[in-house]
Amino acid sequence: MFMCMFLKCLEFGGHVCTNWRNLLVEHIMQHGSSSSSKFMGTICGFLRKCLFKALSAGPIPSHIAFIMDGNRRYAKRRNLAEGDGHRAGFSSLMTILGCCYDLGIQHTTVYAFSIDNFKRRPDEVQCLMDLMVEKIEELLKTGSVLDQYGIRISFIGNLKLLNENVQIAAEKAMKATASNNKAVLLICVAYTSRDEIVHAIERSCEQKLDEANAFAGNEEIKVMTGQLDELEVPTSPSNCGVKRVKEVEMKNGNFKHVEQGSHQEKSDDIEKKHKYPFIKLVDIEKNMYMAVAPDPDIVIRSSGETRLSNFLLWQTAYCPLYTPEALWPDMGLWHLVWAVLSFQRSYSYLQKKKKRL
């Protein structure tokens, strides 16, 4: 009961503080950075530091992933152009990133643009691509948040689907920040989790095919030199079919089976018995785009929608999903604090579960 009331107060506090922040920004824009504004800023900064200090007494997540939903709805509610909603979303992102890194959260992942988003109107897609290039350039300027926190950027996704200028800007950003090592920002662009899994499977198959060809080549040599009387090779398409052969002939680079055996074994058992290379879970994991970071501890989706929308399906298998009602441009410090508190509440239970697995 108490926790629920506290969380309600926190969410209300979040709305109030967001309004205060907006009022402060408006005030500064109208009156310039007057002494009263500076004083308010100092007070807010001090309170924030105290809050983070208190939170740091408990476990802090090492990786938070964000689904930044609600920019367009934000613009529509305020009668702004669609592009302004995305710009407001970018400002919110900078605020959230600052909070994350001040709190000591080392990895942050954001779902900036899904492969599914290419289905949107061409002018909106172009606007988003242009905004991406503009903001990447801004981030690379001296004094930006990347410099301030020593952030290394990685762009995650099927980058070949992006316009060439976006690809170039992304490459530039990754190169420029490659030596930063204090924190990591992963930006998922032209990304879906299923596409990532397909890519990982392709790469895993390619690697195992090379290993298998090398393996088969070695075994063939053993057969031909008399070290092996016969060769057992798993066949497809069934999961449990094996043919036993007495001779091996090379024809067009393939093995030809000249005699069929009478018993069957599961292909996996044959593979394991002969140390035949076969795909394992670790092979797929190491070929994921997201293999560069640990799995997220929390996923936060703004705007109240409770679905993953093809984001980090593999990596969030055991990860809690929080879905505050706030639209992405309205997200701020308090939503992050609420998520971290919820994480801390279930931390010991989840750690116990992890140890048992």
Place this chain on the structure above:
Amino acid sequence: MLSLRAPLPSEHLDTLGRRPSVAAPAGARARGPCSSFVSSARLGRSFAAATDVAPREGEWELGGLPAGLRRDAMPRHVAVIMDGNARWARRRGLPTAAGHEAGVRSLRELIGLCCEWGIGVLTVFAFSSDNWVRPKAEIELLMGLFERVIKMELEKFMREGVKICLIGDSLKLPKSLQKLFADAEEMTRSNSRFQLIVAVSYSGKHDIVQACKTIARKVKDGHLELEDISERMIEQELETSCSEFPCPDLLIRTSGELRLSNFMLWQLAYAELFFAPALWPDFGKAELIEALLSYQQRQRRYGARVS
């Protein structure tokens, strides 16, 4: 749907752990410290073992929907993570077995409601591959419970046109249970009115890995090129390819936990997620209505824009 998206603390519930029901019988009130929060919709539920309680009488005929639900917007495939049996039993000072038995009653009720309300496929997460670390006694109890329930319900499934499918690593199950599932799948193969997919010893990651292995063998044997590997191909090799609608539209997880726990990771890419605070044995008609109402109010955009 909770605005905070956080589970309600258990102290909000009565000593029987029930939540407010949409259609509470008049005059019935729960006892306990938080009675104002709770109706007594299911106070009459006994703690008898599933084998001692007769299944619901009556046919699972397609019937009218509760007020507020639209038939054209019903999900085709609902998946459920049935979480909370042990906690339910613990709160009542009962053995874990009683929690699982009570969970069976909830499942039975859910199957009946899905049939009546026109939901075509129901997938239930009965036992995860991660659950093998549980105490041996509990595992044996669960395996025994699965066997009893299948034997008890098979005749009704045949009568009601329910097709049962098992997904998961069945090799780890007791031989008798493997055979029972295989026989049940065979007997109900041609049923087409409703499909019940039971995930036992199931892992979403393992499901993807086994699909990958099958595809890899096809590539190795020259039946497939690397470039031909596609999302559709992977989906066809997943264990859920036993269904015409392999991807759930709605996932319900009970007991307030806000995660997927390695369940149908690929298949849930676009599913609407509903996290119900009720423990699984307390999940009934009212809670299902709430989940379906929430589902029907959502706008599913699949990454595009809806004008």
